[in-house]
Every structure is written in structure tokens, then in C-alpha cells.
Amino acid sequence: MAERCAIVGIGQTHHRKVREDVSFAGLLREAGQRALDDAEMTWRDIDAVVIGTAPDSFEGVMMPELYLADALGCAGKPIMRVHTAGSVGGSTAIVASHLIQSGIRKRVLTIAFEKQSEGDTTWGLSGGRSGGVGAGGYFAPHLRAYIARSKAPEYVGWMVAVKDRLNALKNPYAHLKVPDITLEKVRDSPMVWEPVRRLESCPASDGACAMVLTDEAGGDRAPHKPAWVHGTAIRSELGQFPGRDPVNPKGGQDCAADVFAQAGITNPRKDVDVVEMYVPFSWYEPMWLENLGFAEEGGGWKLTEDGVTEIGGDLPVNCSGGVLSSNPIGASGMLRFAEAALQVRGQAGEHQVDGARTGVGHAYGGASQFFAMWVVRDTKP
Amino acid sequence: MTDTDPQVADDGPVRFMPQLISLDYTVRTNPVAAAFGEALADGRITGHRCPSCSLVFVPPKGFCPICTIETTSADEVVIEDRGMVTAWTVLTPIQYHGQQERKDYALASILLVGADGTVGQQRLIDIPLDEIRPGLMVEAVWAAPEDRVADDRGYGLGTAIDGWKATGEPDAPASEYEGHTL
Numbered sequence: 212m213a214e215r216c217a218i219v220g221i222g223q224t225h226h227r228k229v230r231e232d233v234s235f236a237g238l239l240r241e242a243g244q245r246a247l248d249d250a251e252m253t254w255r256d257i258d259a260v261v262i263g264t265a266p267d268s269f270e271g272v273m274m275p276e277l278y279l280a281d282a283l284g285c286a287g288k289p290i291m292r293v294h295t296a297g298s299v300g301g302s303t304a305i306v307a308s309h310l311i312q313s314g315i316r317k318r319v320l321t322i323a324f325e326k327q328s329e330g331d332t333t334w335g336l337s338g339g340r341s342g343g344v345g346a347g348g349y350f351a352p353h354l355r356a357y358i359a360r361s362k363a364p365e366y367v368g369w370m371v372a373v374k375d376r377l378n379a380l381k382n383p384y385a386h387l388k389v390p391d392i393t394l395e396k397v398r399d400s401p402m403v404w405e406p407v408r409r410l411e412s413c414p415a416s417d418g419a420c421a422m423v424l425t426d427e428a429g430g431d432r433a434p435h436k437p438a439w440v441h442g443t444a445i446r447s448e449l450g451q452f453p454g455r456d457p458v459n460p461k462g463g464q465d466c467a468a469d470v471f472a473q474a475g476i477t478n479p480r481k482d483v484d485v486v487e488m489y490v491p492f493s494w495y496e497p498m499w500l501e502n503l504g505f506a507e508e509g510g511g512w513k514l515t516e517d518g519v520t521e522i523g524g525d526l527p528v529n530c531s532g533g534v535l536s537s538n539p540i541g542a543s544g545m546l547r548f549a550e551a552a553l554q555v556r557g558q559a560g561e562h563q564v565d566g567a568r569t570g571v572g573h574a575y576g577g578a579s580q581f582f583a584m585w586v587v588r589d590t591k592p
Numbered sequence: 593m594t595d596t597d598p599q600v601a602d603d604g605p606v607r608f609m610p611q612l613i614s615l616d617y618t619v620r621t622n623p624v625a626a627a628f629g630e631a632l633a634d635g636r637i638t639g640h641r642c643p644s645c646s647l648v649f650v651p652p653k654g655f656c657p658i659c660t661i662e663t664t665s666a667d668e669v670v671i672e673d674r675g676m677v678t679a680w681t682v683l684t685p686i687q688y689h690g691q692q693e694r695k696d697y698a699l700a701s702i703l704l705v706g707a708d709g710t711v712g713q714q715r716l717i718d719i720p721l722d723e724i725r726p727g728l729m730v731e732a733v734w735a736a737p738e739d740r741v742a743d744d745r746g747y748g749l750g751t752a753i754d755g756w757k758a759t760g761e762p763d764a765p766a767s768e769y770e771g772h773t774l
Contacts, residue, residue: 341691343691401684402684405681454771458773
């Protein structure tokens with residue numbers, strides 16, 4: 212049987228448009244130190260580091276893990292870099308968990324980051340050429356197709372934006388805070404990539420997230436209640452081929468089915484207490500609710516409309532404010548995984564869901580083609 | 593102080609300095625993309641028909657991602673430079689360095705006649721933004737021969753086609769564009 216994996220330390224930076232007070236290394240140290248403090252460990256206690264960030268062209272620094280090894284206390288220790296575009300934070304945490312579950316390492320620090328202010332993501336995505344569409348421009352036709360197919364009312368996208376922006380007000384680490392957010396304010400914000408309005412979009416952020424994962428013995432000794440990994444799954448598919456459906460990708464469906472089966476979840480809507488999903492544009496909430504099996508096809512938007520995904524609802528989604536509120540791209544997936552773990556540890560502070568025991572973290576990346584998920588609980592598997 | 597008088601602006605200590613660099617590099621284009629580019633320069637759009645599942649891929653990848661088998665020049669077919677809009681967005685261009693777009697414009701996925709998958713991010717021209725719809729039939733407006741530069745990574749149609757204009761034909765029925773969101 213595989214070794215059990217415990218999440219004993221979680222840390223994140225204050226995410227901002229520009230973290231001019233820190234370098235890449237300083238940003239990672241901040242998140243890493245917080246995770247170690249939570250675990251009551253030092254850098255010396257770590258056996259290996261697994262690091263993730265989005266494509267290097269976003270910041271123009273190639274293979275940053277090489278120069279960051281020193282700052283991460285990694286001299287003489289193994290360090291591994293993970294690449295899966297926007298889903299990388301999730302995939303990185305999963306790779307770290309597998310180092311524990313396979314018995315190879317006992318204490319692993321996993322860390323993911325992005326410093327968007329030191330580069331230009333749209334430039335990076337365009338390959339330096341004019342006319343690059345950026346992420347929003349690429350995904351917008353998929354969102355339009357979802358709206359047409361599901362016949363969802365336009366205001367559902369605004370509702371997601373209002374919910375996540377209100378949730379962000381309860382999260383001290385969140386970047387974008389819009390205290391006076393209303394449906395009208397979202398509706399009246401400029402259209403950027405039709406049908407995506409500015410307030411339905413994620414910001415560009417600097418930030419990092421880190422977790423300390425240990426084996427079962429480490430979890431038993433942890434100073435604060437750990438979260439336990441009950442399932443991990445990764446799927447990918449090519450970005451384009453005939454029959455591929457970016458509105459409801461097969462890779463996402465299979466990823467969810469796999470991770471839920473590992474965790475013994477037969478009815479995700481009922482068996483899951485809290486979800487952190489990768490929603491960089493508001494319409495991804497209803498789309499992923501369907502893709503991951505929380506709602507039937509065409510029914511995801513009704514959960515949003517009925518308030519089911521609010522903190523007080525019976526399937527709260529993105530209580531942290533989500534990617535819509537903080538988007539240090541490389542870290543965004545790990546933040547979803549970490550926030551799910553914070554919830555089942557009862558450590559989510561003001562955005563805590565009362566009695567959350569089963570949490571799901573989800574990330575997607577590339578051309579909606581890479582998927583990563585985990586299920587965490589407050590009890591051992 | 594006016595916008596045109598930066599000398600009196602005081603934004604505090606300098607924290608960031610944009611520093612542009614230039615870097616020359618050579619891309620070794622793979623043979624399948626190179627052949628596709630040569631055909632484009634000639635005014636032809638080509639694809640590969642998978643010998644196993646018969647699906648036609650444009651641009652050709654040199655393999656069928658569904659059957660996971662190689663496709664070669666022997667599998668090449670010529671595709672029409674005419675097709676239907678399946679999906680689109682209207683963009684407000686982000687002004688990154690090198691961006692030349694200034695005004696809102698539309699990019700569409702187009703399912704070409706003879707192909708089984710769309711070509712993405714195609715510029716629509718001379719079509720009012722509020723008249724774009726799925727099923728709209730369009731045809732290529734080719735660039736001048738000397739301006740037809742293929743994408744060296746093998747993505748898309750490079751600069752061979754300036755954009756796509758409406759043909760005036762009746763819209764294609766939904767059954768033909770459904771399932772082609774990409």
C-alpha cells in the first residue's frame with residue numbers, strides 16, 4: 212500500500228499587482244517560510260523541493276529553478292521543476308505528494324510562483340508577435356459556446372464575479388479587492404474579450420504558495436491539524452483535434468472521475484464540502500461545475516444562480532476569492548490545492564466553511580488541456 | 593503639469609526600468625510545417641488525411657493525434673480556401689511591446705471545406721462585428737505572394753492570408769458547425 216501523505220504546513224504571500232519589495236527568491240522565501248513556520252520546521256528539515264511556475268517566457272527568466280535552489284535551501288538536495296502551464300501549481304503539488312506516497316521522501320517542500328510584474332504574459336503568449344490574443348482572447352469563444360449551448364442568462368457570469376470578489380474581501384492574502392462590487396458594476400465594466408468583461412477577468416499578480424508534505428509519521432507529529440491526501444489525478448489532451456470539446460473537455464471529466472473514485476466519492480455534489488476551482492474568467496465556474504460532475508451538463512449555471520456556490524451555500528466554490536481575485540499564474544493552481552487543504556484543517560479564517568471535512572482542489576492550464584485535481588480530508592485515508 | 597511635460601512628473605524613486613533587449617535566433621522548422629508553408633506561399637492550403645480514421649488535419653501535424661500514427665506527404669490533400677465560422681471573439685487588443693493592433697477586431701475559428709478541424713484565430717474583415725454568427729460562410733483574402741510567410745512553428749496560417757470575408761452564401765446549418773467550438 213502507498214504511504215499516506217499529510218499536508219502539515221501551508222503558506223502564501225500577500226498577492227499584489229507589483230511586489231516591488233521582493234525578488235523572485237524573496238517571494239518564494241516568503242511563502243516557503245510561512246509553510247515551514249506552520250509545520251514548525253526549518254529549511255534543514257526538508258528532504259526535497261518540487262517547484263512549479265508557468266512558461267518561462269512569461270517572465271523572461273529561463274529555468275529559474277536553477278538559481279532559486281540556494282534561496283530554497285536546496286544546496287545538495289534534490290529539486291524538481293514541473294511544467295504544465297496554468298495548471299502547474301496543482302501538478303506540482305501532486306508530484307510532491309507522489310514523492311511521499313511512493314516512500315521516496317519523508318518531508319517535501321512544494322512551492323509555486325509567478326511574478327507577472329517582471330514580465331509580460333500576453334507578450335510571452337504571443338511569441339513576441341503582434342496580434343497575440345492572450346489567454347482571455349483564446350478562451351472567450353469557448354465561453355460564448357457554453358452560454359449558447361446552456362442558454363445561461365448573461366447575469367450568471369456577473370454573479371460569479373460578485374461572489375468571488377466579495378469572498379476576496381475575507382481573504383487577507385487576496386490581490387484584487389473591490390469592496391463596492393455589484394452586478395451593475397460588473398455589467399458596466401468594459402468588454403475586453405467578448406463575452407468577458409473586465410470585472411469578470413482575473414488580475415495579473417505577483418505571488419507564491421508553498422506547502423510542506425510529509426509521510427504518515429510526519430502527519431501524526433504535526434503541530435497543527437494536518438490535511439490528508441485522499442486522491443490525486445492529472446490528465447492532459449492535445450490542444451486541438453477534431454472532436455475535442457473545450458467547453459467540456461474529456462481530460463477534465465476523466466481527471467474528476469479518477470480523483471473521486473480514489474477518494475470514494477460517488478456523488479460529488481453531496482460528498483464534497485468545499486471546492487477551489489480554477490476560474491480565471493467568471494464563466495468557468497458553471498463550465499467546470501459540469502465538467503467535474505458537480506452538475507449535469509447544461510445545469511452548472513443554475514447552481515451559481517441559486518447561490519449554491521456561495522460560502523453559505525451547500526457547495527461553496529472559491530471561498531478564497533479564487534483566481535478571479537489573485538492570479539500569480541504559476542501559483543494559482545497550488546493556491547486552489549492549498550485553500551482546499553486550509554478548509555479541511557479549519558484554518559481558512561474569515562472565509563472558512565463551517566465543518567468542511569472534504570475539499571477539492573482543481574487547476575487547468577494550456578489550451579484548456581491540462582488538468583490536475585486532489586481531494587483532501589481532515590481524516591486519514 | 594500636463595501629459596506632455598514629463599520632466600516635472602515626480603513618481604518617487606525609480607523602482608522598475610523597462611529594458612528591451614534583442615535576440616536573434618533560428619528556428620528549425622519541421623519538414624511537415626515547411627511543406628505546408630511552401631504550399632501556402634503558392635496559394636494552397638493543405639492538410640493530411642489520416643490513413644486510418646480518414647480525418648483531415650489542417651495544418652497537418654505529421655501524425656494523427658487520435659490514432660497516434662504518422663502521416664506523411666503521401667497523405668496530403670488540398671483544402672478549399674472557403675469555410676464557415678464556428679466560434680469567434682471580439683478583442684480589445686492589449687498593448688504589449690510589438691503589438692500593432694489598436695482597435696477592436698474579431699478573430700474566428702473557421703471550419704474549411706474539406707477539413708475536419710478548424711483553423712483558429714482567423715481575422716474577419718469587412719464584416720460588421722455584430723453580424724458575426726456561427727455558420728457564416730467566408731473565403732480567404734490572400735496576402736500578396738511576397739508577403740506570405742508561414743509560421744515557423746507550424747501553427748496556423750502565418751501571414752499567407754490577410755483575413756476572411758463573407759461569401760454571401762446562405763449560412764451553413766447548425767449540424768455542420770456544432771462540435772467545432774475550437
